[in-house]
Amino acid sequence: MTSTAYERAQRIGQNAVRTAILDQAITLLTREGHAALTVRRIATEAGCSTKVIYTLFGxxxxxxxxxxxxxxxxxxxxxxxxxxxxxxxxxxxxxxxxxxxxxxxxxxxxxxxxxxxxxxxxxxxxxxxxxxxxxxxxxxxxxxxxxxxxxxxxxxxxxxxxxxxxxxxxxxxxxxxxxxxxxxxxxxxxxxxxxxxxxxxxxxxx
Structure with a gap:
């Protein structure tokens, strides 16, 4: 079973989780533009809950x-x-x-x-x-x-x-x-x- 970016980063630590989420946000921006940059969409792409993003970034x-x-x-x-x-x-x-x-x-x-x-x-x-x-x-x-x-x-x-x-x-x-x-x-x-x-x-x- 393929793990998500969030799951892979979680095994390393919080800094890795933060970086993984930022990387997913960059991927979205590159692919679809700033309109795609929503908490829900980033959470979906990263494979984590929206709560994780609110906790890390507010x-x-x-x-x-x-x-x-x-x-x-x-x-x-x-x-x-x-x-x-x-x-x-x-x-x-x-x-x-x-x-x-x-x-x-x-x-x-x-x-x-x-x-x-x-x-x-x-x-x-x-x-x-x-x-x-x-x-x-x-x-x-x-x-x-x-x-x-x-x-x-x-x-x-x-x-x-x-x-x-x-x-x-x-x-x-x-x-x-x-x-x-x-x-x-x-x-x-x-x-x-x-x-x-x-x-x-x-x-x-x-």
Whole structure:
């Protein structure tokens, strides 16, 4: 007899149950759109009672918030997993590659994070603070590159320009405007061009 996603997760623990329900919600959103995101429908797909969802998330609004936060948590982990490169700028470029890789691996989470995929959901100020933790990693890498004399300028400005460029490029790719092979070449070239515009003059370190 085939077990449900809920039953399989239940054998592991509550965190696994929570993740399984979020994954089922993502599957529904991807397949049918936000109108399908009801507590009853998600419970049916996950193979659990509606009470489980109300207990874990408080209802549909709490589930939407959990999806948003989960997207940013996964995004942050993807950036944290990037190993330091041979220098600060190399590490920064590796972070930009991880940004795109995450968006392509988790396209619907990415859309929940940055688009109004669930129209009735608006992140709270606390949600926003949690989300910005991921971008602190990008800003910190920019600060390291400036401190090492590899880049010059305001680290926040460098990080913001990179973020804007990456988001635009990734959004176009996810929308089908660029084929994967073409984007494989364009994306790193775009990020490298932005960083070159902030290249520090010789002897600028310290």
């Amino acid at each position: 209802g549909k609004d709490g589930l939407a918030e959990a999806l948003w936060r989960e997207g940013f948590a996964r995004f942050r982990r993807a950036l944290e997993d990037v190993r330091p490169g041979p220098g600060p700028t190399a590490h920064l470029l590796a972070l930009t590659a991880a940004y795109r890789a995450y968006a392509l691996a988790e396209p619907y989470y990415y859309r929940i994070m940055f688009e109004k995929v669930i129209p009735e959901f608006s992140p709270s100020a606390d949600d926003g603070r949690e989300a910005r933790k991921a971008f602190h990693l990008l800003k910190s890498a920019c600060e390291a590159a400036v401190a090492a004399g590899e880049l010059a300028g305001d680290p926040r400005e460098i990080a913001d320009q990179l973020w804007m460029a990456m988001h635009g490029a990734v959004s176009l790719e996810l929308s089908g405007f660029f084929e994967r092979d073409h984007a494989d070449a364009l994306f790193p070239a775009l990020c490298a061009a932005i960083l070159r515009s902030f290249t520090a003059p010789p002897g600028a370190a310290g």
